[in-house]
Amino acid sequence: MGETISTGAILIRAGASLPETLRIEGETFASCWRLIKNMDGYGLDRKIRDMGWSLIRMAGEVKSLALGFDEQKTACKALKQGLARLKSYRFNCLEISQVKLQHFAGLYHARVLICPRHIQKGLNQKKADLPQD
Numbered sequence: 001m002g003e004t005i006s007t008g009a010i011l012i013r014a015g016a017s018l019p020e021t022l023r024i025e026g027e028t029f030a031s032c033w034r035l036i037k038n039m040d041g042y043g044l045d046r047k048i049r050d051m052g053w054s055l056i057r058m059a060g061e062v063k064s065l066a067l068g069f070d071e072q073k074t075a076c077k078a079l080k081q082g083l084a085r086l087k088s089y090r091f092n093c094l095e096i097s098q099v100k101l102q103h104f105a106g107l108y109h110a111r112v113l114i115c116p117r118h119i120q121k122g123l124n125q126k127k128a129d130l131p132q133d
Contacts, residue, residue: 005075005112008040009096016092018119019051030080041095041117048119058091058116066110075099078110091116 011033012018012026024044026034036044045055064082068074079096086094098113 004035005072005079005096005099007096007099010036010039010041010044011094011096012036012119013092016119017121019048019053019121021051022047029076030083033083044093053119053121055093056118056120057095058089058118060116061097062086062114062116064112064114066112068108068110069106071101071103071108071110074108074110075101075112078112079114082112082114086114086116089116091118093117093119 011029012024014028014032014034024039024047025037027037029035039047041055048055062082062085064078064085066074066078066081068077083094093116095115095117096112097115098111100111102109
């Protein structure tokens with residue numbers, strides 16, 4: 001398991017509609033998500049906006065908790081549980097706004113806060129892309 005769950009990490013739904021020129025590295029997470037490498041929400045937002053697309057922060061956050069014996073596996077478990085609770089939402093991206101890990105009596109306790117986001121075309125066109133009068 002190569003996933004590293006940390007605050008600021010971005011996940012994009014596999015098959016999400018993205019700008020053709022957007023090049024991002026990632027690895028598969030929980031079968032239908034890609035965990036983006038070397039980029040946080042701010043960096044992705046800048047890239048998306050430069051291409052005339054928008055990265056919208058959706059209302060609300062989802063908190064998820066998990067217990068386990070391994071630090072990263074426990075954080076992944078908490079994230080997967082949060083994703084399961086978000087299935088009814090319509091979004092194609094998310095940002096992990098907090099990962100809090102505590103260790104007590106041989107067990108890890110992970111608390112993950114997930115903020116749904118959505119990447120979509122339009123709404124933020126550069127001036128050069130707008131029609132001229």
